[in-house]
Amino acid sequence: MYEKEGGDVASMSLLSSWKFYGVWNIPAHRRSVAASLVQGVYVLERDHQQNRPEHEALAPAWWEFFHFQLHRKLVDDADLSIFGAIYELKSPTSDQNHSAAQPPRFVIAFRGTITKPDSISRDLKLDLHLIRNDLHQTSRSEIAMQAVRNLVSVVGYSNIWLAGHSLGSALAMHTGKNMAIVGVFLEAFLFNPPFVSAPIERIKDEKLKKGIRIASSLITAGLTVAMKGRHESPSSENSFTKLSEWIPHLFVNPADIICSEYVGYFKHREEMEKIGAGRIERLATQNSIGDLFLTAFGKESELLHLIPSANLTVNLTPSPDFKRVHGIRQWWRLDLNLECKQYYYK
Secondary structure, eight states, X not given: OOOXXXXXXXXXXXXXXXXXXXXXXXXHHHHHHHHHHHHXXXXXXXXXXXXXXXXXXXXXXXXXXXXXXXXXXXXOTTTOOEEEEEEEEOSXXXXXXXXXXXXOSEEEEEOOOOOSHHHHHHHHHHHHXXXXXXXXXXXXXXXXXXXXXXXXXXXXXXXXXXXXXXXXXXXXXXXXXXXXXXXXXXXXXXXXOOOXXXXXXXXXXXXXXXXXXXXXXXXXXXXXXXHHHHOOSOOTHHHHHHHTTOOOEEEXXXXXXXXXXXXXXXXXXXXXXXXXXXXXXXXXXXXXXXXXXXXXXXXXXXXXTOOSOEEEEEEOSOOSSHHHHHSSGGGGOSSOOEEEEEEOOO
Protein backbone atom coordinates (compact mmCIF):
# COMPACT_ATOMS: atom_id res chain seq x y z
CA MET A 1 0.00 0.00 0.00
CA TYR A 2 1.25 3.43 -0.92
CA GLU A 3 1.71 6.22 1.61
CA LYS A 4 2.04 9.98 1.17
CA GLU A 5 4.94 10.86 -1.06
CA GLY A 6 7.05 13.60 0.44
CA GLY A 7 6.89 17.00 2.02
CA ASP A 8 4.87 15.41 4.84
CA VAL A 9 5.65 17.96 7.53
CA ALA A 10 4.05 16.00 10.39
CA SER A 11 5.91 12.78 9.54
CA MET A 12 9.26 14.49 9.02
CA SER A 13 8.93 16.37 12.31
CA LEU A 14 8.39 13.04 14.09
CA LEU A 15 11.52 11.69 12.44
CA SER A 16 13.61 14.78 13.17
CA SER A 17 14.06 13.86 16.83
CA TRP A 18 15.57 10.52 15.77
CA LYS A 19 17.94 12.29 13.41
CA PHE A 20 19.21 14.44 16.23
CA TYR A 21 19.03 12.14 19.23
CA GLY A 22 18.96 8.77 17.54
CA VAL A 23 21.79 6.31 17.81
CA TRP A 24 21.98 3.00 16.07
CA ASN A 25 21.60 0.81 19.15
CA ILE A 26 18.12 2.25 19.87
CA PRO A 27 15.52 -0.11 18.32
CA ALA A 28 13.09 2.72 17.53
CA HIS A 29 15.79 4.57 15.59
CA ARG A 30 16.65 1.50 13.55
CA ARG A 31 12.96 0.80 12.92
CA SER A 32 12.34 4.40 11.83
CA VAL A 33 15.31 4.40 9.45
CA ALA A 34 14.29 1.08 7.84
CA ALA A 35 10.66 2.21 7.42
CA SER A 36 11.73 5.55 5.95
CA LEU A 37 13.98 3.88 3.39
CA VAL A 38 11.10 1.62 2.33
CA GLN A 39 8.93 4.73 2.01
CA GLY A 40 11.68 6.15 -0.20
CA VAL A 41 11.08 3.32 -2.68
CA TYR A 42 7.34 4.08 -2.80
CA VAL A 43 8.02 7.74 -3.53
CA LEU A 44 10.78 6.87 -6.01
CA GLU A 45 8.26 4.96 -8.12
CA ARG A 46 5.72 7.79 -7.86
CA ASP A 47 8.38 10.27 -9.01
CA HIS A 48 8.93 7.93 -11.94
CA GLN A 49 5.21 7.62 -12.74
CA GLN A 50 4.67 11.38 -12.66
CA ASN A 51 7.83 12.13 -14.66
CA ARG A 52 9.17 14.53 -12.08
CA PRO A 53 12.52 16.06 -13.04
CA GLU A 54 15.40 15.38 -10.69
CA HIS A 55 15.29 18.81 -9.02
CA GLU A 56 11.56 18.32 -8.21
CA ALA A 57 11.78 14.70 -7.04
CA LEU A 58 10.27 14.03 -3.61
CA ALA A 59 11.95 10.70 -2.91
CA PRO A 60 15.51 11.82 -1.94
CA ALA A 61 14.30 13.44 1.29
CA TRP A 62 13.44 10.01 2.68
CA TRP A 63 17.02 8.71 2.50
CA GLU A 64 19.12 11.88 2.64
CA PHE A 65 17.44 12.70 5.96
CA PHE A 66 19.33 9.78 7.50
CA HIS A 67 22.58 10.35 5.57
CA PHE A 68 22.04 7.67 2.91
CA GLN A 69 22.45 7.98 -0.82
CA LEU A 70 20.79 6.05 -3.61
CA HIS A 71 23.21 3.39 -4.83
CA ARG A 72 20.95 1.58 -7.32
CA LYS A 73 17.31 1.28 -8.33
CA LEU A 74 15.74 -2.18 -8.73
CA VAL A 75 13.43 -2.23 -11.75
CA ASP A 76 10.80 -4.82 -12.65
CA ASP A 77 11.42 -6.28 -16.09
CA ALA A 78 7.70 -6.59 -16.88
CA ASP A 79 6.42 -3.03 -16.40
CA LEU A 80 9.70 -1.17 -15.72
CA SER A 81 8.39 0.01 -12.35
CA ILE A 82 10.82 0.68 -9.52
CA PHE A 83 10.12 -1.91 -6.83
CA GLY A 84 13.28 -1.67 -4.77
CA ALA A 85 16.38 0.32 -4.04
CA ILE A 86 19.85 -0.19 -2.65
CA TYR A 87 20.96 2.61 -0.34
CA GLU A 88 24.51 3.32 0.81
CA LEU A 89 25.35 5.17 3.99
CA LYS A 90 27.40 8.30 3.54
CA SER A 91 30.33 9.12 5.82
CA PRO A 92 29.24 8.66 9.45
CA THR A 93 28.20 11.80 11.29
CA SER A 94 29.26 12.73 14.80
CA ASP A 95 26.11 11.31 16.44
CA GLN A 96 26.62 7.98 14.67
CA ASN A 97 30.20 7.72 15.93
CA HIS A 98 28.96 7.62 19.53
CA SER A 99 26.66 4.69 18.86
CA ALA A 100 27.48 1.35 20.44
CA ALA A 101 25.87 -0.44 17.49
CA GLN A 102 27.20 -0.03 13.99
CA PRO A 103 24.96 1.41 11.27
CA PRO A 104 24.43 -0.57 8.07
CA ARG A 105 26.66 0.26 5.15
CA PHE A 106 23.93 -0.78 2.71
CA VAL A 107 20.17 -1.21 2.98
CA ILE A 108 18.18 -3.10 0.34
CA ALA A 109 14.54 -2.03 0.53
CA PHE A 110 11.40 -3.22 -1.29
CA ARG A 111 8.05 -1.47 -1.59
CA GLY A 112 4.61 -3.07 -1.54
CA THR A 113 1.65 -2.69 -3.89
CA ILE A 114 0.95 0.76 -5.35
CA THR A 115 -2.66 1.25 -6.38
CA LYS A 116 -1.93 3.50 -9.36
CA PRO A 117 -2.58 2.66 -13.04
CA ASP A 118 1.08 2.47 -14.06
CA SER A 119 1.94 -0.27 -11.57
CA ILE A 120 -1.19 -1.82 -10.13
CA SER A 121 -1.60 -4.51 -12.79
CA ARG A 122 1.85 -5.98 -12.22
CA ASP A 123 1.69 -5.56 -8.45
CA LEU A 124 -1.66 -7.34 -8.20
CA LYS A 125 -0.34 -10.23 -10.31
CA LEU A 126 2.51 -10.59 -7.84
CA ASP A 127 0.05 -10.45 -4.95
CA LEU A 128 -1.74 -13.41 -6.54
CA HIS A 129 1.56 -15.27 -6.86
CA LEU A 130 2.12 -14.60 -3.16
CA ILE A 131 -1.29 -16.07 -2.28
CA ARG A 132 -0.48 -19.15 -4.40
CA ASN A 133 2.88 -19.53 -2.61
CA ASP A 134 4.89 -19.23 -5.83
CA LEU A 135 6.21 -15.67 -5.58
CA HIS A 136 9.70 -17.15 -5.73
CA GLN A 137 9.05 -18.18 -9.35
CA THR A 138 8.51 -14.60 -10.58
CA SER A 139 11.10 -12.46 -12.32
CA ARG A 140 10.80 -9.70 -9.70
CA SER A 141 11.78 -12.18 -7.03
CA GLU A 142 14.73 -13.35 -9.15
CA ILE A 143 15.91 -9.75 -9.65
CA ALA A 144 15.71 -9.11 -5.90
CA MET A 145 17.55 -12.33 -5.10
CA GLN A 146 20.34 -11.60 -7.57
CA ALA A 147 20.77 -8.06 -6.29
CA VAL A 148 21.21 -9.33 -2.74
CA ARG A 149 23.64 -12.06 -3.76
CA ASN A 150 25.73 -9.65 -5.82
CA LEU A 151 26.00 -7.12 -3.01
CA VAL A 152 26.87 -9.77 -0.41
CA SER A 153 29.59 -11.16 -2.68
CA VAL A 154 31.18 -7.71 -2.96
CA VAL A 155 30.88 -6.24 0.55
CA GLY A 156 30.04 -9.20 2.81
CA TYR A 157 26.85 -9.49 4.81
CA SER A 158 27.55 -8.17 8.32
CA ASN A 159 26.69 -4.58 7.38
CA ILE A 160 23.74 -5.15 5.03
CA TRP A 161 20.10 -4.72 6.00
CA LEU A 162 16.99 -5.98 4.25
CA ALA A 163 13.76 -4.00 4.57
CA GLY A 164 10.32 -4.29 3.03
CA HIS A 165 6.65 -3.50 3.45
CA SER A 166 3.69 -5.76 2.57
CA LEU A 167 4.50 -7.38 -0.80
CA GLY A 168 8.00 -5.96 -0.38
CA SER A 169 8.28 -7.76 2.97
CA ALA A 170 7.53 -11.02 1.17
CA LEU A 171 10.38 -10.32 -1.28
CA ALA A 172 12.71 -9.50 1.61
CA MET A 173 11.54 -12.64 3.45
CA HIS A 174 12.30 -14.77 0.37
CA THR A 175 15.80 -13.36 -0.12
CA GLY A 176 16.56 -13.47 3.60
CA LYS A 177 15.49 -17.09 3.95
CA ASN A 178 17.49 -18.18 0.91
CA MET A 179 20.61 -16.47 2.20
CA ALA A 180 20.12 -17.92 5.69
CA ILE A 181 19.95 -21.46 4.30
CA VAL A 182 23.57 -21.05 3.14
CA GLY A 183 24.67 -19.45 6.41
CA VAL A 184 24.35 -15.78 5.45
CA PHE A 185 22.23 -14.05 8.10
CA LEU A 186 21.10 -10.60 7.02
CA GLU A 187 19.44 -8.26 9.47
CA ALA A 188 15.90 -7.79 8.20
CA PHE A 189 13.10 -5.33 8.99
CA LEU A 190 9.79 -6.65 7.66
CA PHE A 191 6.80 -4.33 8.00
CA ASN A 192 3.29 -5.83 7.76
CA PRO A 193 4.60 -9.09 6.23
CA PRO A 194 1.78 -11.11 4.60
CA PHE A 195 0.75 -14.34 6.31
CA VAL A 196 -1.09 -16.45 3.73
CA SER A 197 -3.56 -18.28 5.91
CA ALA A 198 -7.06 -18.11 7.30
CA PRO A 199 -7.15 -15.15 9.74
CA ILE A 200 -7.71 -17.22 12.87
CA GLU A 201 -6.22 -14.48 15.03
CA ARG A 202 -9.18 -12.23 14.22
CA ILE A 203 -11.61 -14.62 15.99
CA LYS A 204 -12.79 -12.99 19.24
CA ASP A 205 -13.78 -16.18 21.07
CA GLU A 206 -10.51 -17.33 22.68
CA LYS A 207 -11.67 -20.91 23.34
CA LEU A 208 -12.84 -21.34 19.75
CA LYS A 209 -9.64 -19.85 18.43
CA LYS A 210 -7.51 -22.13 20.59
CA GLY A 211 -9.53 -25.19 19.55
CA ILE A 212 -9.15 -24.39 15.85
CA ARG A 213 -5.40 -23.94 16.22
CA ILE A 214 -4.93 -27.22 18.11
CA ALA A 215 -7.06 -29.14 15.59
CA SER A 216 -5.14 -27.59 12.71
CA SER A 217 -1.81 -28.52 14.30
CA LEU A 218 -2.90 -32.14 14.82
CA ILE A 219 -4.10 -32.48 11.22
CA THR A 220 -1.03 -30.79 9.75
CA ALA A 221 1.38 -32.84 11.84
CA GLY A 222 -0.45 -36.06 10.92
CA LEU A 223 -0.34 -35.25 7.22
CA THR A 224 3.35 -34.37 7.50
CA VAL A 225 4.15 -37.77 9.03
CA ALA A 226 2.06 -39.50 6.34
CA MET A 227 3.87 -37.60 3.58
CA LYS A 228 7.23 -38.61 5.01
CA GLY A 229 6.20 -42.22 4.77
CA ARG A 230 5.21 -41.89 1.12
CA HIS A 231 8.18 -39.91 -0.15
CA GLU A 232 11.86 -40.66 0.13
CA SER A 233 12.90 -37.01 -0.10
CA PRO A 234 14.54 -35.64 3.07
CA SER A 235 12.32 -33.85 5.57
CA SER A 236 11.92 -30.11 5.37
CA GLU A 237 12.66 -30.05 9.09
CA ASN A 238 16.41 -29.91 8.43
CA SER A 239 16.04 -26.76 6.34
CA PHE A 240 13.66 -25.26 8.87
CA THR A 241 16.18 -25.89 11.66
CA LYS A 242 18.94 -24.23 9.64
CA LEU A 243 16.79 -21.13 9.35
CA SER A 244 16.37 -20.88 13.12
CA GLU A 245 19.60 -18.88 13.48
CA TRP A 246 18.12 -16.13 11.28
CA ILE A 247 15.98 -13.86 13.46
CA PRO A 248 14.29 -11.17 11.33
CA HIS A 249 12.42 -8.25 12.87
CA LEU A 250 8.70 -8.56 12.12
CA PHE A 251 6.43 -5.55 12.63
CA VAL A 252 2.75 -6.43 12.65
CA ASN A 253 -0.54 -4.81 13.57
CA PRO A 254 -3.13 -7.18 15.11
CA ALA A 255 -5.92 -5.24 13.37
CA ASP A 256 -4.33 -5.89 9.96
CA ILE A 257 -5.84 -9.02 8.46
CA ILE A 258 -2.84 -9.37 6.12
CA CYS A 259 -0.23 -9.86 8.84
CA SER A 260 -2.10 -10.39 12.14
CA GLU A 261 -1.78 -14.18 11.98
CA TYR A 262 1.91 -13.90 12.94
CA VAL A 263 0.74 -13.03 16.45
CA GLY A 264 -1.15 -16.31 16.83
CA TYR A 265 1.44 -18.33 14.90
CA PHE A 266 4.19 -17.73 17.44
CA LYS A 267 1.96 -17.59 20.52
CA HIS A 268 0.32 -20.92 19.69
CA ARG A 269 3.68 -22.58 19.18
CA GLU A 270 4.76 -21.42 22.62
CA GLU A 271 1.53 -22.66 24.23
CA MET A 272 1.87 -26.08 22.57
CA GLU A 273 5.34 -26.41 24.12
CA LYS A 274 3.91 -25.60 27.56
CA ILE A 275 1.27 -28.37 27.36
CA GLY A 276 3.82 -30.95 26.19
CA ALA A 277 2.80 -30.97 22.53
CA GLY A 278 5.95 -29.30 21.28
CA ARG A 279 6.88 -32.13 18.91
CA ILE A 280 3.49 -31.98 17.23
CA GLU A 281 3.73 -28.24 16.79
CA ARG A 282 7.29 -28.41 15.47
CA LEU A 283 5.96 -30.57 12.63
CA ALA A 284 2.93 -28.36 12.09
CA THR A 285 4.69 -25.01 12.26
CA GLN A 286 6.77 -25.65 9.15
CA ASN A 287 3.95 -26.89 6.92
CA SER A 288 0.43 -26.05 5.83
CA ILE A 289 -2.35 -28.40 4.82
CA GLY A 290 -2.66 -26.78 1.39
CA ASP A 291 1.06 -27.02 0.72
CA LEU A 292 1.15 -30.67 1.70
CA PHE A 293 -1.57 -31.46 -0.83
CA LEU A 294 0.31 -29.52 -3.53
CA THR A 295 3.45 -31.48 -2.71
CA ALA A 296 1.49 -34.73 -2.99
CA PHE A 297 0.58 -33.78 -6.56
CA GLY A 298 4.16 -32.84 -7.42
CA LYS A 299 3.62 -29.06 -7.43
CA GLU A 300 6.32 -26.76 -6.07
CA SER A 301 5.47 -24.04 -3.58
CA GLU A 302 7.30 -21.94 -1.00
CA LEU A 303 5.64 -20.94 2.24
CA LEU A 304 7.35 -17.60 2.83
CA HIS A 305 5.36 -16.84 5.97
CA LEU A 306 6.44 -19.92 7.93
CA ILE A 307 9.65 -19.06 9.75
CA PRO A 308 11.35 -20.60 12.80
CA SER A 309 12.50 -17.51 14.72
CA ALA A 310 11.68 -13.82 14.88
CA ASN A 311 11.82 -10.63 16.86
CA LEU A 312 8.10 -9.85 16.81
CA THR A 313 6.92 -6.28 17.40
CA VAL A 314 3.15 -5.82 17.67
CA ASN A 315 1.61 -2.35 17.36
CA LEU A 316 -1.27 -2.19 19.85
CA THR A 317 -1.98 1.48 19.13
CA PRO A 318 -5.62 1.94 18.01
CA SER A 319 -6.03 2.85 14.33
CA PRO A 320 -9.25 4.02 12.65
CA ASP A 321 -9.01 2.30 9.27
CA PHE A 322 -7.28 -0.37 7.19
CA LYS A 323 -5.02 2.12 5.42
CA ARG A 324 -3.42 3.03 8.71
CA VAL A 325 -3.20 -0.45 10.24
CA HIS A 326 -1.51 -1.78 7.09
CA GLY A 327 0.45 1.35 6.17
CA ILE A 328 4.17 1.94 6.55
CA ARG A 329 3.63 5.31 8.24
CA GLN A 330 2.80 3.79 11.64
CA TRP A 331 6.29 2.37 12.06
CA TRP A 332 8.21 5.63 12.36
CA ARG A 333 5.85 7.22 14.89
CA LEU A 334 7.21 7.87 18.37
CA ASP A 335 3.93 7.51 20.30
CA LEU A 336 3.31 3.82 19.69
CA ASN A 337 2.11 1.22 22.16
CA LEU A 338 4.36 -1.67 21.19
CA GLU A 339 4.70 -5.21 22.49
CA CYS A 340 8.01 -6.86 21.62
CA LYS A 341 9.12 -10.46 22.08
CA GLN A 342 11.73 -12.74 20.59
CA TYR A 343 10.73 -16.24 19.51
CA TYR A 344 13.49 -18.77 18.92
CA TYR A 345 12.90 -22.17 17.34
CA LYS A 346 14.46 -24.96 19.42
